Amino acid sequence: MTTKPSxxxxxxxxxxxxxxxxxxDQVEAALKHAQLPxxxxxxxxxxxxxxxxxxxxxxxxxxxxxxxxHNLSRRIDKLQQEGLAERYLCESDGRGNVIAITDExxxxxxxxxxxxxxxIEVLFEENLSGAEQQQLSALLEKLSKV
Amino acid sequence: MTTKPSxxxxxxxxxxxxxxxxxxDQVEAALKHAQLPxxxxxxxxxxxxxxxxxxxxxxxxxxxxxxxxHNLSRRIDKLQQEGLAERYLCESDGRGNVIAITDExxxxxxxxxxxxxxxIEVLFEENLSGAEQQQLSALLEKLSKV
DNA sequence: TCATTTTAGTTGCATATGCAACAATATCGA
DNA sequence: TCGATATTGTTGCATATGCAACTAAAATGA
Numbered sequence: 112m113t114t115k116p117s118x119x120x121x122x123x124x125x126x127x128x129x130x131x132x133x134x135x136d137q138v139e140a141a142l143k144h145a146q147l148p149x150x151x152x153x154x155x156x157x158x159x160x161x162x163x164x165x166x167x168x169x170x171x172x173x174x175x176x177x178x179x180x181h182n183l184s185r186r187i188d189k190l191q192q193e194g195l196a197e198r199y200l201c202e203s204d205g206r207g208n209v210i211a212i213t214d215e216x217x218x219x220x221x222x223x224x225x226x227x228x229x230x231i232e233v234l235f236e237e238n239l240s241g242a243e244q245q246q247l248s249a250l251l252e253k254l255s256k257v
Numbered sequence: 258m259t260t261k262p263s264x265x266x267x268x269x270x271x272x273x274x275x276x277x278x279x280x281x282d283q284v285e286a287a288l289k290h291a292q293l294p295x296x297x298x299x300x301x302x303x304x305x306x307x308x309x310x311x312x313x314x315x316x317x318x319x320x321x322x323x324x325x326x327h328n329l330s331r332r333i334d335k336l337q338q339e340g341l342a343e344r345y346l347c348e349s350d351g352r353g354n355v356i357a358i359t360d361e362x363x364x365x366x367x368x369x370x371x372x373x374x375x376x377i378e379v380l381f382e383e384n385l386s387g388a389e390q391q392q393l394s395a396l397l398e399k400l401s402k403v
Numbered sequence: 404t405c406a407t408t409t410t411a412g413t414t415g416c417a418t419a420t421g422c423a424a425c426a427a428t429a430t431c432g433a
Numbered sequence: 434t435c436g437a438t439a440t441t442g443t444t445g446c447a448t449a450t451g452c453a454a455c456t457a458a459a460a461t462g463a
Contacts, residue, residue, distance in 0.1 A: 115374055115378070116374055116377040116378045116381065116382050117382065117387070117390075119387065119390050119391065119394065120377055120378075120381050120382045120390055121374075121377060122394065123381070123390050123393055123394040123397065124280075124377050124381055126394060126397040126398070126401070127273075127276070127277055127280070127393075127397060128277050128280070128281065129323070129401070130273070130277075130397050130400050130401055131273055131274050131276075131277035131278075132277075132323055133323065133401070134270075134273070134274070135274065136323065151449095168411085169411075169412070170410085170411060170412085177275070177278055177279065177282065179450085179451075179452095180411075180412065180413090181412085181413075181414080181450085181451075181452080181453095182449085182450060182451080183412090184411095184412060184413060184414085185413090185414090185449080185450085186449095188413095201411095204410095204411080204458080204459075205411095205457075205458050205459075206410070206411040206412065206456095206457060206458045206459070207410090207411055207412075207458090208411080208412070228261055228262055228267075231262040231266055231267060231270050232261070232262045232266075234400070235262065235266050235269070235270055235400065236262050236263070236266045238399050238400050238402055239396065239399060239400065241263070241265065243396055243399070244263075244265050244266055244269050245265065246392060246396060247269055247273075247393070247396045248265065248268065248269040248272060250385065250389055250392060250393045250396070251269065251272040251273060251276050252272070253384050253385060253389070254276050254380070254381065254384050254385065255272070255275070255276055255279070256384055297419095314441090315441075315442070316440085316441060316442080325420085325421075325422095326441075326442065326443090327420085327421075327422080327423095327442085327443075327444080328419085328420060328421080329442090330442060330443060330444085331419085331420085331443090331444095332419095334443095347441095350428075350429075350440095350441080351427075351428050351429080351441095352426095352427060352428045352429070352440070352441040352442065353428090353440090353441055353442075354441085354442075
């Protein structure tokens with residue numbers, strides 16, 4: 112903390128937060144308009160889909176999604192109730208669960224993606240060239256080194 | 258929506274959301290550790306501070322912070338209860354309120370800033386040069402054209 | 404082996420947020 | 434002017450989230 116962050120750092124930081132919030136809001140609005148569940152559900156289902164039929168340990172899912180465990184616990188309850196995911200007892204660890212997506216879950220994912228994708232298209236791809244996207248990606252990559 | 262967003266666009270988008278969430282989490286953790294209120298309070302107080310002694314209309318505040326009105330309404334209740342902000346009736350518009358920061362609010366802002374700033378320092382400035390920050394800022398600027 | 408500590412997950416309770424309905428005032432248009 | 438509509442803000446209710454305490458099982462280590 113020898114030098115305070117520069118004006119530039121502060122304003123860039125603020126831009127980053129603001130941009131991500133505006134984008135999120137916009138995607139949420141689009142999903143709601145299409146009468147689909149929130150982005151949070153999409154994120155979970157996508158990770159489960161990626162994990163394939165073996166599923167994922169609950170804590171692994173939490174780490175990927177940056178979600179605290181108690182929060183995740185209840186979201187999975189919901190997904191399970193809706194028949195979008197299944198929760199098994201873990202064979203190799205008596206404490207744990209394994210979560211897997213169902214066919215219903217995959218269907219929902221497939222319905223949500225076009226809506227989500229259209230927003231990425233509008234918000235993102237229209238405003239940055241491929242080269243600029245690559246620049247942005249590289250800069251964000253550096254930031255995630257923390 | 259002629260072409261779906263490219264892989265690059267999608268992954269850069271994901272990076273953006275993820276980075277901003279990780280950073281926010283980290284700042285929240287630091288504030289909590291210092292027994293200070295959440296980032297949301299800081300944001301409000303900062304906007305009020307910027308607005309000066311004239312204060313701001315409640316809806317203006319909401320626009321700046323991207324907060325829905327009902328949410329803001331109750332946050333201001335809290336700030337008011339804690340003596341951090343004042344709510345006046347607006348003279349020129351009988352429906353409206355004017356919100357202004359109090360001296361207590363300014364003091365809190367001053368206590369929160371070093372904690373916040375230290376996180377920006379660590380998370381942000383250590384990983385990007387000035388030139389890179391400027392690049393990032395410019396790219397985010399383009400994105401906000403939406 | 405077996406007591407101690409860690410890890411995985413759930414639950415109760417308090418707080419925060421979203422949504423829709425509402426009240427009050429301002430603005431617009433015939 | 435005055436009725437219809439839009440804007441500003443609040444509130445009740447449902448849902449979501451955070452926090453701390455809890456259970457149960459694994460890992461550690463003497």
